[in-house]
Amino acid sequence: MRFIRSILVFTFAALILPSVSANASQDPGTSLPDDKKGHQIQVVYVETQSSTGSKYHTNGRVKQWIAEIQSWLKTKSGKELIFDTHQGQLDIAYLKYEGNIYMENDEDLVRMYQKFNPTNYLGKNLAFIIDQKLSTQGDICGWAPIDGGYSVSMPNWLNCTNDDEEERVFAVETFGLSSSAETILHEILHSYGVGHACDSTTTSDLMHGEPECAAAGIAFNDSEKLTFDKSGLNYYGGNKAGVDLKTLRIWSDGSGNTEFAVPEELQFVPPVTTTTTTTTVAPTKKTINCKKGKISKKITAKNPKCPKGFKKKAR
Template sequence: MKFAHRAKFAVLIGSLCLGLLASPAINSAQAVGEIDEQFQVVNPPGPGYTGYLVNNSRSLARFWTNLATFKIENQLITGMARCKSLDKCPTNFTFQLGDMNLTPCANSTEVDCIAGITTKNLTTGAVSNSFTPRPELTENFDAAVKGDPSIGLPNGGNPLVVSIPSAAHSAGDLYLVKSDFFTHRDAGTANRFVLDQLTNSIYPVTVETGQFVPGGPNLDPMFYVGKPVGPGTNTMDSSLSGFITDDRCLMATRTTCIKSQPFPANYSFGISLNMSKRFNGWLYGRMANPEISVTAAASGSSVKVEILAEPVKVPIVFGWTKNSDLTPELRERYQKDRGGGLYAGASRQDPFDSVSILKGHSNKYDALGIDEFLSWLPFLGDKAVAMPSQWSFQTLNLNSDTAVELSKCTASVNSLAGLVFTNASVFSSGAPAFNKSEGTLDYKVASPHTKPDGTLTTGSYDLVLNSSVARCLYGFSKAPIGATVSVLSSDGQAQVATTVVNEKNGFFRMGAYGFGFSSPTIKMKITQAGTSGSKTTITCVKGKTSKKVTAVKPVCPTGFKKK
């Protein structure tokens, strides 16, 4: 799970190492009869294998509320403490990191909280805003942190499990509603907490008691104090380390397991958030047919964000292959890059053929990730191992490489900049690229060609752009934006897809549904009155001289006549 403050804090994630395994060769597919939402990764046959996994169905539920204070001296962590409230934190610190699981709003004026949860029956059209929190089911997580809204730190609660009778699923009516407010602040009493990222997800669940392997954030100071930080240190990632949760659970303590279940068919789900800051970011995630509203309060100090959308089924790819069988390009890459889950071997830095490391993506998507995914498909049979249903969205860090161009056009927008939602296994989390030569917005996605049962996978893609951001990004005029949508296979052949295009209420929306994978390109041909979308070409002659003139309203030069 990502934390911000990446320039100042990095620690080794040693707690993710499971050590040497002596298990026999195991098929990468899950056992027959298992629920896709409960997909479990199997171990490699032993050392000398590289695995690849693309599955973010659990990543957004990995951590629960935590607040930690760090002291840094001479590029070493000299102090670390977990805090249950700010008044119990050490006052002599370098910076503080928080992951606050937002709680239901106590009243209409509270901010940085969950204002509502909505369901819509797509068959009857019935909408319900009724839900009942079940705090007794998660009280033994003991994660609650008292915030301080005066300096931008919201209250953080235990995992929020609620009952939603209007949308009962196959195993009951309980849902985990996970809204994580990732934040930090530097030393100094005048400094406020800064919102770095917001992630939101809804999971149908059951809550079981028994004996489980607890996961969650690692908040033991012994894993941090004395570790180097900063440029030039041999550190893995600027993240708080964590423990791997029991494979059977989304979240778990020693005695409680929150277990994922399938979404009921023909329902949309929604969440409303009261946010203290302007909500002018970029969203990406897993849902379809979104209905979105961002409304500023009369005071201008807060906004209400409402998103209602359908869950989607996202193909998971997973498998192990011998290191010796990897392509030369992948082998060279992974010999240098030893990041990922370590499943076999004493050390990540041992000889390459004596360790097994799981590579892949859980919560980061860009062009390089798409290329890596496509390199793995031949090893994995171009086939998904599971198709779990998901409903999630999160903010994109506008300082990331993915958002370089996007961030140039969002600073002056006092509303949502835009979003991209898809069920593709991998995709780019930023805005589509503008193909100037063709006048199209091009967006690449990738997924395995078939489902576990051998039937074809189909894709969904939704793009919503603030009209002002669209005009800035792509140089459009103020004239109304129109578009036609096409989906091209990797061989350039057009695919049949259902498409939606419109511009209203200050947002430009495009949707494409039902297209096939493995790596199609979605193209939007932009048309505007007075732009290249309506240009025509005429031929003009003057004696034996001939000229072609292309323009919106082409006119022959002086002395020439239209042929």
């Protein structure tokens, strides 16, 4: 769970902003053909009943947040995560949910995605980014089951996004990541099995979280740049917070030994595997010729029988 990080925005010089191109890869629930095989993170943009119409999936915002995440990780670890792309562009699947999403019903989204993508959801970690105004969970911006293979981020909840581009750029320069990108990455790491990391060296860490850190008497230092397991003991180089991400095969450089798999209890839709190495032999079908007077019929089946009144014609 990611709590709101309050940001005091002081006067700062307007920065020259990179142009944001619209992302065309929008499609109804279905992943576009994948550039890569194997494990990857599928970003799924969801509009719910109380959507604000912010269209972050098509106006370039989602793409920008993922780019922020990748470049921040690269400076911290030298690695990048694997995101689902189609023809080199981030593939953002789109879902429209009729109600609103809460912690209690978030698995509905996993179900919906699997229904649309029965042949290729197995290797995927799902990052749901949800356009929803209605908030019922208090001061949080996202959540994810630990090791659950999916995460939820709510950028349209109060104070969860740096609203305009100046604010976003300011946050990136000051902390390393904008609020939304920070939430998305924090939740994705939960979904890979990382819990909250609290020790005296991690007061501005990406994986700082409550209630664990408050219980340990460690307050979040929101004036410093975000750190990515500075001690190397918690989740990158060590596993005190649950898992050592370095050992997981989730990085674009192909490193890591441990496969991350979608938990079986979350496979709601029986996975359809496209078999390329089929060894089972299809039942042999036979064709017989059947005749009734002048009419003849060919019947093909495993055990072909002539229709009533027809007689099997000898070869």
